[in-house]
Amino acid sequence: MNSDFLTKNKDTILYGISLAVLLFLLKWLEIRFVVINHAFEIYAGIIAVLFTALGIWLSMKLTKPKVQIQVIEKEVGEEFILNEDELNRLGLSKRELEVLQLMADGLSNQEIANKLFVSLNTIKTHSSKVFEKLDVKRRTQAIEKAKRLSLIS
């Protein structure tokens, strides 16, 4: 309760104390400059600066810092993530998957063979194994199914 009061009115109390200090200073300077009358301008300038500083400090305490929230929307792409579960379930080997991906990229069997430094026969063998494991009849079916199951990109 008591500490609530202090916390709640912290700024008010601080302002009050600051003002009291400054007013005391003002009074003290007033007494001095009533006596030494020719330095009146200096006295006035001092209180101006002091109270400006007080105002700045007070303002920073009173105003909550403005937080401007800027929202940026970032589109998340279609990044391909291999479906390892399905891959293991179907039992496709690394080589078979490799051939399947190149098939989907539009390469002919001979082109795939050239790219992988093997013979055309090897590619035909892998293709057959892929069709068997995917239970399809032709490459277009294999590609469609492999993309659907996230086996290839």
Place this chain on the structure above:
Amino acid sequence: MNSDFLTKNKDTILYGISLAVLLFLLKWLEIRFVVINHAFEIYAGIIAVLFTALGIWLSMKLTKPKVQIQVIEKEVGEEFILNEDELNRLGLSKRELEVLQLMADGLSNQEIANKLFVSLNTIKTHSSKVFEKLDVKRRTQAIEKAKRLSLIS
């Protein structure tokens, strides 16, 4: 350039003008209270309040609002939207596109012919036209390119 200077130094100028006004006021009050010497406290209190207000106002101007950037990731859906521009550019007819889609679905030429109630020769003709317009050599290339260009789903 001139307006740049004004915009950039807006706060400084305003502070300067405010200070000038207040100093003028201060000088004016100074002249009056030199004459009427017994109201010195009132004069001191006035400048205190005025410069406090100036400080508060200045502080609000000087502090920049904090900018907090919040990034929201937005998932791009899988919804197929036909790329009509590309379709028009390539000049694919409705029928050609239809055949291309069924090709990508994994159907053989004969199966496509059956589905569309036309002869195998018709499908072969449409295929050839599709390959020509897409500048590809085989169906796997046609499919890959058509998907890339959002012509088929």
Place this chain on the structure above:
DNA sequence: GGCAAAATCACCCAAAAGTATGAGCAAAGT
């Protein structure tokens, strides 16, 4: 009606894809 484009169809042929069968080799596991 005339014209161009699209759709449909036929036929011939070559190339590519797909099937069937078999074999060899290396690595890993039992």
Place this chain on the structure above:
DNA sequence: ACTTTGCTCATACTTTTGGGTGATTTTGCC
């Protein structure tokens, strides 16, 4: 040593795809 798995390769054959040529019909626009 034996078995299993994956990769590689060959041969013969069948099926499908794709290119070429040509024709007819339908559709849409002026």
